[in-house]
Amino acid sequence: MNESVTAPVIELSGVSKFFDQFQALREVDMDVRLGEKVVVCGPSGSGKSTMIRCINRLESHDQGRIVVDGIELTHDMGNILAVRREVGMVFQQFNLFPHLTVLENCTLAPMRARKLSREEANRVAMEYLERVQIPDQANKYPAQLSGGQQQRVAIARSLCMKPRIMLFDEPTSALDPEMIKEVLDVMVELAKEGMTMVVVTHEMGFAKTVADKMVFMDHGEIVEVAPPQTFFNDPQSDRTKQFLSQILSH
Amino acid sequence: MADAGTSTALAQRGRNAKKPPLLLLWERSQRSPWVASVQFAAFAALLLWLAMLGAEQMGYLWQWYNIPQHFFREVDGEWIMGPLVKGLLVTLQIAAWCIILTLAAGLVTALLRMSDSLTGSALATGYLELVRNTPLLVQLYLFYFVISPILGVDRFWTGIICLTFYEATFVAEIIRAGIISVDRGQWEAADAGGLTRRDAYRYVILPQAVPLMLPPLTGQIINLIKHSAIVSVIAVTDLTTEGRNLIADTFMSFEVWFTVAGVYLVMTVSLSFFVTWLEHKIKVRT
Numbered sequence: 016m017n018e019s020v021t022a023p024v025i026e027l028s029g030v031s032k033f034f035d036q037f038q039a040l041r042e043v044d045m046d047v048r049l050g051e052k053v054v055v056c057g058p059s060g061s062g063k064s065t066m067i068r069c070i071n072r073l074e075s076h077d078q079g080r081i082v083v084d085g086i087e088l089t090h091d092m093g094n095i096l097a098v099r100r101e102v103g104m105v106f107q108q109f110n111l112f113p114h115l116t117v118l119e120n121c122t123l124a125p126m127r128a129r130k131l132s133r134e135e136a137n138r139v140a141m142e143y144l145e146r147v148q149i150p151d152q153a154n155k156y157p158a159q160l161s162g163g164q165q166q167r168v169a170i171a172r173s174l175c176m177k178p179r180i181m182l183f184d185e186p187t188s189a190l191d192p193e194m195i196k197e198v199l200d201v202m203v204e205l206a207k208e209g210m211t212m213v214v215v216t217h218e219m220g221f222a223k224t225v226a227d228k229m230v231f232m233d234h235g236e237i238v239e240v241a242p243p244q245t246f247f248n249d250p251q252s253d254r255t256k257q258f259l260s261q262i263l264s265h
Numbered sequence: 266m267a268d269a270g271t272s273t274a275l276a277q278r279g280r281n282a283k284k285p286p287l288l289l290l291w292e293r294s295q296r297s298p299w300v301a302s303v304q305f306a307a308f309a310a311l312l313l314w315l316a317m318l319g320a321e322q323m324g325y326l327w328q329w330y331n332i333p334q335h336f337f338r339e340v341d342g343e344w345i346m347g348p349l350v351k352g353l354l355v356t357l358q359i360a361a362w363c364i365i366l367t368l369a370a371g372l373v374t375a376l377l378r379m380s381d382s383l384t385g386s387a388l389a390t391g392y393l394e395l396v397r398n399t400p401l402l403v404q405l406y407l408f409y410f411v412i413s414p415i416l417g418v419d420r421f422w423t424g425i426i427c428l429t430f431y432e433a434t435f436v437a438e439i440i441r442a443g444i445i446s447v448d449r450g451q452w453e454a455a456d457a458g459g460l461t462r463r464d465a466y467r468y469v470i471l472p473q474a475v476p477l478m479l480p481p482l483t484g485q486i487i488n489l490i491k492h493s494a495i496v497s498v499i500a501v502t503d504l505t506t507e508g509r510n511l512i513a514d515t516f517m518s519f520e521v522w523f524t525v526a527g528v529y530l531v532m533t534v535s536l537s538f539f540v541t542w543l544e545h546k547i548k549v550r551t
């Protein structure tokens with residue numbers, strides 16, 4: 016029991032990924048402990064999305080090992096499904112199911128992949144829709160909601176699977192500025208409750224309040240890993256300094 | 266909402282007020298389905314009249330009054346089916362079987378073609394290329410003279426299997442196109458939620474792809490019904506065969522071919538209407 020708290024719940028070692036000739040990840044090593052919040056940043060095309068998509072195998076890695084919650088990711092479909100049941104993911108473009116209502120969006124995976132009854136799934140879904148403050152929209156279709164509401168539904172949809180880990184890939188980048196806060200608030204709440212989170216984002220305010228660990232990537236490599244205090248005030252690498260000066264000057 | 270409606274109606278009236286009333290009446294009539302139907306009927310009547318005129322000049326003797334008895338005939342107080350109705354029933358049977366089998370075979374082919382399995386996709390691609398690049402008539406002969414005798418299949422099922430083989434290639438491509446036009450993010454969300462591939466297709470991808478496929482699928486099924494006439498070359502007693510036999514007996518070639526074409530038209534047009542209604546129903550639900 017004690018060991019599971021200290022042992023990494025996500026472990027990437029020497030992970031490389033190629034798209035044909037192009038190497039998107041170069042021997043990436045990263046550990047995430049239970050309850051830890053990791054914020055990943057870096058310039059466009061640096062491999063942030065590719066890395067977190069490897070964690071639930073939306074992309075397959077070509078070299079190295081990825082172990083999530085004690086399960087190694089290989090071609091074994093059983094393992095992949097087992098990992099995906101424990102790992103929720105929130106996308107930049109929400110990716111809600113447009114033909115299903117908000118409630119149905121939230122109950123589909125629990126009913127199919129967790130074998131919950133409809134009543135149980137509905138109950139869980141309403142609980143999480145309340146947590147993200149949109150229980151009254153349960154019977155609407157995604158297209159009837161604002162971007163911020165859609166993203167909160169997407170978060171609730173992931174949480175309904177009761178995952179041990181949540182991945183966020185630029186969850187606020189597609190949102191109008193006035194809607195960013197409502198989504199970040201939900202994420203901060205989630206962090207306070209102790210969820211293990213890996214978040215790709217350029218919201219540095221969010222990173223400072225929530226992150227236990229900052230990860231900076233460039234050209235498919237992890238260039239720097241540091242607690243936010245050190246990362247923002249005393250970055251070691253020149254590439255990090257340059258990136259931070261660009262992003263903070265905005 | 267009501268406000269906006271009134272104001273557009275007002276704007277409409279304002280715009281129309283400048284036009285002369287006769288022009289207005291004409292414009293409005295252009296939009297009415299009744300006027301469209303009348304126009305269509307008039308055009309059809311014109312064509313028919315031209316055909317009759319031509320036939321008359323050939324000295325053709327019209328016997329339309331002889332046609333109805335070949336649908337139904339009263340014998341000793343009982344109505345019995347004429348050859349045209351018997352043929353129609355066979356055509357409907359062939360069409361019904363083919364539609365079911367074609368959709369199933371098309372779906373399987375499409376899924377195989379998109380699967381990760383190399384053998385599966387190679388098999389599907391080979392089948393598509395082979396069938397789409399040889400004439401249907403030649404395929405029918407091949408089935409009738411080579412494959413059916415070996416497997417001991419009768420001509421009715423030979424016709425169905427051959428047609429299915431041919432039409433399923435088109436259906437497979439329609440289904441595949443529908444599936445790939447669903448946004449990639451939908452797959453990712455389904456995968457990330459831990460759904461199996463089967464569940465992802467069933468609950469996420471196909472419900473979004475099927476409405477996109479309906480219009481081209483309807484076109485393909487209409488083709489299927491029309492192509493089914495080809496089974497007459499292997500003497501399956503479908504509508505076309507019955508029509509041909511009837512002409513051999515009665516020499517009413519003009520009337521019979523017009524009638525046969527009309528019956529096919531009724532079948533295909535009712536199918537179109539049914540699918541339009543179905544599409545509307547699907548749209549209302551989502």
Ligand SMILES: Nc1ncnc2c1ncn2[C@@H]1O[C@H](COP(=O)(O)OP(=O)(O)OP(=O)(O)O)[C@@H](O)[C@H]1O
Binds near residue numbers: 037057062063064066
């Ligand atoms: N499916 C793919 N096929 C080919 N190349 C890809 C694919 N996905 C990503 N890449 C390439 O891999 C590199 C890393 O992409 P990735 O999406 O991980 O970057 P990122 O850090 O998330 O960037 P962004 O901030 O723009 O989202 C990019 O150069 C991209 O062009």
Ligand SMILES: [Mg+2]
Binds near residue numbers: 064
């Ligand atoms: Mg990205």
